[in-house]
Amino acid sequence: MTFTFRYLPDTKQDQQDMLDFLNIHSIDDLFADLPSNIRLTEELAIPKALPEPDLLKKMQQLSSQNINANQYPLFLGAGTYDHFIPSVVSHMIGRSEFYTAYTPYQPEISQGELQAIFEFQTMVCELTGMDVANSSMYDGFTSVAEAAALAVSSTKQSKVIVSKAIHPESRAILKTAATGPGYQVEEINLTTDITSIRDMQEKTDDQTAAIIVQYPNFFGSVEDLHEIKKIAQENGALLIVSANPLALAILQPPGKLGADIVVGDMQPFGIPMSFGGPHCGYFAVKKKLMRKIPGRIVGQTTDSQDNRGFTLTLQTREQHIRREKASSNICSNQALNALASSVFMSALGKQGIRQMAKLNIEKADYMARKLAEKGFSIRNQSPFFNEFVVTLPVSVSEANRKLFDIGTIGGLDLSIDYGMNNQMLIAVTEQRTKEEIDQFVSILEGL
Numbered sequence: 001m002t003f004t005f006r007y008l009p010d011t012k013q014d015q016q017d018m019l020d021f022l023n024i025h026s027i028d029d030l031f032a033d034l035p036s037n038i039r040l041t042e043e044l045a046i047p048k049a050l051p052e053p054d055l056l057k058k059m060q061q062l063s064s065q066n067i068n069a070n071q072y073p074l075f076l077g078a079g080t081y082d083h084f085i086p087s088v089v090s091h092m093i094g095r096s097e098f099y100t101a102y103t104p105y106q107p108e109i110s111q112g113e114l115q116a117i118f119e120f121q122t123m124v125c126e127l128t129g130m131d132v133a134n135s136s137m138y139d140g141f142t143s144v145a146e147a148a149a150l151a152v153s154s155t156k157q158s159k160v161i162v163s164k165a166i167h168p169e170s171r172a173i174l175k176t177a178a179t180g181p182g183y184q185v186e187e188i189n190l191t192t193d194i195t196s197i198r199d200m201q202e203k204t205d206d207q208t209a210a211i212i213v214q215y216p217n218f219f220g221s222v223e224d225l226h227e228i229k230k231i232a233q234e235n236g237a238l239l240i241v242s243a244n245p246l247a248l249a250i251l252q253p254p255g256k257l258g259a260d261i262v263v264g265d266m267q268p269f270g271i272p273m274s275f276g277g278p279h280c281g282y283f284a285v286k287k288k289l290m291r292k293i294p295g296r297i298v299g300q301t302t303d304s305q306d307n308r309g310f311t312l313t314l315q316t317r318e319q320h321i322r323r324e325k326a327s328s329n330i331c332s333n334q335a336l337n338a339l340a341s342s343v344f345m346s347a348l349g350k351q352g353i354r355q356m357a358k359l360n361i362e363k364a365d366y367m368a369r370k371l372a373e374k375g376f377s378i379r380n381q382s383p384f385f386n387e388f389v390v391t392l393p394v395s396v397s398e399a400n401r402k403l404f405d406i407g408t409i410g411g412l413d414l415s416i417d418y419g420m421n422n423q424m425l426i427a428v429t430e431q432r433t434k435e436e437i438d439q440f441v442s443i444l445e446g447l
Contacts, residue, residue, distance in 0.1 A: 077427025129255025137281030140265025220387030270344025294328030
């Protein structure tokens with residue numbers, strides 16, 4: 001006999017009481033305004049409802065079919081990475097005052113949340129070398145589109161050029177977002193593993209609002225921001241850089257190399273992969289663009305008794321006033337994930353984050369050298385961070401099947417988005433051990 005505990009609380013009597021209150025006879029009467037030709041007349045083609053105990057067992061059986069990075073070494077990156085997360089991160093974000101907090105409109109009861117966001121903004125500015133950062137965006141991909149919208153609004157120009165070495169999902173979202181304001185998106189070709197400077201020069205003109213590049217780029221290679229800034233400056237365009245925050249612990253900050261807007265994804269800092277999300281985007285600008293930044297900013301102030309305090313500021317845009325002048329329709333943020341990143345950065349400190357970044361460089365370099373010694377061709381000609389591209393003698397899908405059979409998750413197949421057959425994008429983070437790397441190389445050698 002099955003235990004048929006109801007997990008939906010309303011009873012038949014509850015339903016009848018509500019119908020009586022509304023002065024209608026049946027639930028169907030609630031949909032009377034809908035034309036009959038678009039209303040469902042038959043049962044939904046879905047399995048019969050299960051009692052809660054049976055449903056829990058069913059969902060657990062389904063979830064157990066997933067393979068995750070706790071079981072298999074993961075060499076797949078491409079925007080979501082397997083990094084170490086100190087236990088203090090989950091402990092802090094699980095506290096009820098943070099976990100259940102909503103938009104801190106009332107500063108008198110939201111000082112903890114506001115200070116946490118303020119510290120996040122401050123650390124983002126330190127990493128990027130920029131003047132101002134907002135309180136976060138949905139993710140790094142939408143941050144790129146928001147940056148382009150700001151550039152178009154600010155420069156009054158109608159074209160944005162974006163490197164093909166930007167994440168394919170960022171470029172897809174950018175093209176979708178461009179259809180509303182109606183600006184043109186043009187892509188810059190590649191020179192092996194980096195953006196073609198020559199193609200960029202040819203496509204940049206006085207109608208260009210911004211040049212968008214990734215740092216390090218999608219293939220892990222480091223772009224020459226100094227040279228790209230010259231092209232932008234000569235044409236009156238803004239330079240937008242989508243940067244991996246962990247790499248910025250080692251690389252020169254984009255702000256010091258002339259970037260006008262720096263965006264990216266905080267997932268490497270304390271946010272678990274979670275099979276693809278949620279993430280947390282960051283958005284930082286130079287002071288001249290401060291009043292056009294999307295989302296919200298937390299500012300530091302003093303109260304009537306001269307005590308230090310925090311409050312939302314510069315938010316007269318999307319959902320309040322001057323809507324017609326808004327460069328964005330995003331009026332929310334990822335405060336909980338931003339807090340996770342803040343706790344992560346505080347826990348590791350500057351030296352810890354720098355050491356973590358250094359391990360990513362050294363381990364990726366070790367694996368690339370091992371593969372080269374075995375006769376594999378490494379596509380990257382520029383210095384790379386924690387990702388690189390290797391050419392295989394077989395298709396990437398075949399190689400990944402072999403790797404999976406011995407308990408390893410391989411890299412990304414670049415034939416899908418770039419038409420680069422037999423090219424695998426491999427990510428090597430501080431989590432990967434020498435034994436895991438050597439086993440990966442051994443399997444590929446066996447192909």
